[in-house]
Amino acid sequence: MPLKIEDLKPTEGSRKAxxxxxxxxxxxxxxxxxxxxxxxxARGSGKISKIFEGGQTNIIRRTPKYGFTNKPFKKVYSIVNVETLEKYFSENEEITPEILLEKKIIKKLNDGVKILGKGEITKPLVVKANLFSRSAKEKIEAVGGKTEVIQ
Incomplete structure (x- = not known):
C-alpha cells in the first residue's frame, strides 16, 4: 500500500507540549x-552576565594588565619581494616607492617600503627603499644591482 501525505504524522513523543x-x-x-x-x-528578565561571579570581583578584573604596546608609534611597511621586482622591471631600471605605487605593486605607501628576499633575481636593478632584508640586499647586489636606503 503506497504512503500518502495525509497519512503522515509525527512520531510519539517528538512533539513536546x-x-x-x-x-x-x-x-x-x-x-x-x-x-x-x-x-x-525570579525577577524581571532574570539575566545575569556571563562574567558575573556572585558579587566577587570577576576574573577579567582580577587578572593584571601586563606587557607593552607600541601602537601609537608602530611603523607599518609595504612589503615587496625580489621575485616581484624580477617580474615587473627590466634591467638597470630604477625602482622607487612611487614607481611601485604607480605600477600597483603596492596598494599604499604606509610608513615606507621594505624589500624582502623571497624568490630569485637575475637582472641588475637600482632599488631605492626604506628598508631591505639582509637576503634581499645580498641577492640584488650579487647580480650587479644597487640598493639605496631612503628616508
Whole structure:
C-alpha cells in the first residue's frame, strides 16, 4: 500500500507540549511559574552576565594588565619581494616607492617600503627603499644591482 501525505504524522513523543506557566496552582507551574521565591533569577528578565561571579570581583578584573604596546608609534611597511621586482622591471631600471605605487605593486605607501628576499633575481636593478632584508640586499647586489636606503 503506497504512503500518502495525509497519512503522515509525527512520531510519539517528538512533539513536546509548550510549558504553560502561571495558569493556576493545579497546573504545577502556577503562582511563581517555576521560578521559586524571590532572588535575581525570579525577577524581571532574570539575566545575569556571563562574567558575573556572585558579587566577587570577576576574573577579567582580577587578572593584571601586563606587557607593552607600541601602537601609537608602530611603523607599518609595504612589503615587496625580489621575485616581484624580477617580474615587473627590466634591467638597470630604477625602482622607487612611487614607481611601485604607480605600477600597483603596492596598494599604499604606509610608513615606507621594505624589500624582502623571497624568490630569485637575475637582472641588475637600482632599488631605492626604506628598508631591505639582509637576503634581499645580498641577492640584488650579487647580480650587479644597487640598493639605496631612503628616508
Amino acid at each position: 509548550k510549558k504553560r506557566v502561571g495558569r493556576g496552582s493545579g497546573s504545577g507551574l502556577g503562582k511563581t511559574s517555576g521560578k521559586g521565591h524571590k532572588g535575581q533569577k
